[in-house]
Amino acid sequence: MKIKSKEQIPQYKHIPQRSCVACRKIKEKRELIRLVCNDGIVDIDIAGKRTGRGAYLCSISECWETGLKRNRLEYALRTKLTMENRQALMEHGKSLPKEGK
Numbered sequence: 019m020k021i022k023s024k025e026q027i028p029q030y031k032h033i034p035q036r037s038c039v040a041c042r043k044i045k046e047k048r049e050l051i052r053l054v055c056n057d058g059i060v061d062i063d064i065a066g067k068r069t070g071r072g073a074y075l076c077s078i079s080e081c082w083e084t085g086l087k088r089n090r091l092e093y094a095l096r097t098k099l100t101m102e103n104r105q106a107l108m109e110h111g112k113s114l115p116k117e118g119k
């Protein structure tokens with residue numbers, strides 16, 4: 019009896035998936051927000067098409083907080099955030115909805 023394990027995985031084929039650097043959950047790319055590091059500045063990549071090292075965070079404020087406070091984002095992007103940069107990203111995180119619990 020041969021089990022073809024590949025056939026048991028449903029419909030992943032055409033959905034790009036990434037994991038959030040804060041909670042590590044794997045989600046569809048469109049559910050995550052991409053951040054890109056360019057010349058030491060971390061910016062939000064809304065269109066998802068910028069070049070540079072990228073990292074993903076869920077579009078909920080908790081993950082932005084975790085990602086920024088625990089330096090997960092910096093680690094993922096191999097960079098050091100400036101105070102201003104961190105502040106700007108924190109502000110963005112606060113504007114996001116909280117996880118619905």
Ligand SMILES: [Zn+2]
Binds near residue numbers: 038039041076081
């Ligand atoms: Zn997350």
